Amino acid sequence: MKKLVIRGGKPLTGEITINGAKNSAVALIPAAIMADSEVVLEGVPDIQDVYSLLDILNDFNVKTEFKDNTLKIDPTNIASIPMPTGKIQSLRASYYFMGATLSKFGEGVIGLPGGCFLGPRPIDQHIKAFRSLGAQVDDDFGVITLTSPKGLQGTRIYMDVVSIGATINAILAAVKAEGKTTIENAAREPEIIDVVSLLTKMGAKIRGAGTSVIRIEGVEKLHGTSHTLIPDRIEAGTYLTAAVAMGDEVRVNNVIYEHIESYIAKLDEMGAKMEIGEDSILVHKSDNLQMVSLKTLPYPGFATDLQQPITPLLVKAMGKGTIMDTIYPQRVKHIPELNRMGANIRVDGDIIRVEGPSELSGAPVKASDLRAGASLVIAGLMADGETEITGVENILRGYTDIVGKLRALGADIEMFDDGQEEA
Template identity: 60%
Template sequence: MNKMIIKGGHRLSGNVTIGGAKNSTVALIPAAILADTPVQFDMVPNILDVHNLMVILESMNVSSDFADGILNIDPTKIIESALPSKAIKSLRASYYFMGALLGRFGRAEISFPGGDNIGPRPIDQHIKAFEAMGCKVVNKGDQIVITTGEKGLQGAQIFLDVVSVGATINAILAAVKAKGHTVIRNAAKEPEIIDVVTFLNNMGAKIRGAGTDVIRIEGVESLRATNTHIIIPDRIEAGTYLSMAAAYGEGVKIQNVIPEHLESFIAKLKEMGIKLEINEDSIYVPKSVDFKNIEVKTMPYPGFATDLQQPITPLLLRANGDSTIIDTIYPKRTKHIQELCKMGAKIRYDEESGTIIVSHTDKLVGAKITAGEIRAGASEMIAGLMAEGTTVIDNADNILRGYDNIIDKLTNLHAEVELVNDEN
């Protein structure tokens, strides 16, 4: 594991370019095994999750190479094999191999996925979708075995009981090669779903309705890549840098963004009194000094993203008065609170109401803290930049799982930050 060491007090300035969307990439890589040709992705973020997914591909005899944002995947010699448990358990998005393997082989056997511990995230809606398409699902220890039987995958009517990005994408991956017509109702609407569907449709899939709550899929027999797929910019990375720049910047331009994907987040920054300069594919954050307190409530897209409630927290420490956060998606996503409090932050969590109360804090002081998961680590990283003295973040690999070339980007913004291998 790595430690991140931050020497605070260096205000940020300059330009930063956002990488490809993590939440697209971790679905697109499993989706690539559905192709009957080699596949190429551009704008792939250099994050640990990508490298772990490449390990899983290798176990299936799927070759891949990754350099300078370009990822090549060749699934033409794919074989059915046991997937490496360690890599599966390192990231939750490995569950997308369930839908992809069903589409490719009509059978999937996979360990229960791992990833961030941010409270209950059941996969019952995924299973419900697979069973609607005629699959039999059996749990064997910590393995899930999904089979399709003699008829193979069948098109079906699927209604998701809750809006789930993961279940929506997994159902699409299975249905794209199913026989007949599939309709997914109460589907999630995230931009990353549109990105995955764009990739599949460009290979010959027949999918309509991505970005709405009803997605219709006509199964096809073959998918063939003819063009490089360019991954959309990461709206969560962009939001993290927006928060960072507003909290401790002297003027920062954030490039390669799609502002429309950040409307709910941008609205909250404006509500705080931050004067953003929004262009077609960039946002400039001027030095800001006076902030109003706000109320944040996370919701499914296009609402305020749960992945951004922790990154906005250090900014809220600078607001005049108390701000509140209610996470309706993952109410237990609170690992950052006690760590920020070690730095002097005035934050508390009211369990009865599920509300995080963030009070104005004059000063943060460097401390030794731990990144419990990706977005908690991002929150702590921003606080470390704002703090007096040195902050050491243990378990920094969690940050590396979700933030592209983070050390280089922060250094280019004049932060003093480094990664040190923790041999203990």
């Protein structure tokens, strides 16, 4: 068990470079097994979720090599092996193996995944898509068994709710289905375009990624290729928030502005001083922040994954504001921890009410999930005194070298194994 110790109040100065997108990587890696030769992914973040996926690939008899953010995946000798329990359940994104194995082998046995608990996240839309394509899907106490006795057939799939995971799984299952598939009310996130870019390079025929209607013409085979991941817009938003909170000239590099336009708009509204470059954003010292209200929505709206990281910044702002997370209304476990540090926040049904400004003080807190952990790191940087964060494993699932990156900006942050003496 690890813990982070942050001695807050230090101004941040310098440059930080954003890694490849976690939410792309966790879908691209399962997609790569559908090829019949080696796939090379560049810009893969060095995070725990990637290593969990590599463990799963190893069980499928897929050769991998991961070095300097370049991942080589050789599925030449892949075997159709049932994965009802164990590693497959260690992270939520392992559900992409359902679409990938169904497409590759016409079958699959996948245990339902874990990841951060953010309230109910049903996979009914995934299952509906598989069944629409002609698959037989059996759910036996969380173990999903997929078969396609007559082969998968192109069809029309309408998503009842906009879902990134279900859209990607439907694409994975449909790329080798016979005939044409249309996915309507599809999610539009940049990560979906990234997955489609890889599949297209592998030989898939897909049009409409980034719009709400995706059209797929089935192909018989997919081949190896190489692909570079898009930058991680959630990591970018997290570090931009830290820069607005505590920065004194911080440049965030490898950012696609259009991917976080809705987030930047909120920082602008608060009075943050930023210069938008071609692939970087320079944050100047930003004082006298004004409170805003925000609502999370499917892309291109305000991302639910940035709701928690922005909350400590709102604590610093003047006035009263509300947060409505329409994607995961139960994403509130960071609130009691922030209040322990001196924030004035309350959860009122599905609305988070924030009143500021409040001075934060260091305290022992726990990261209950990945983005709650990011929220507490930012709060620790802002707080007076020492903040000790446990549950660090959750943070390491999604942020590459968070300690090294923040220290390079001047933060006083250290990671310890529990029981290790603090230096």
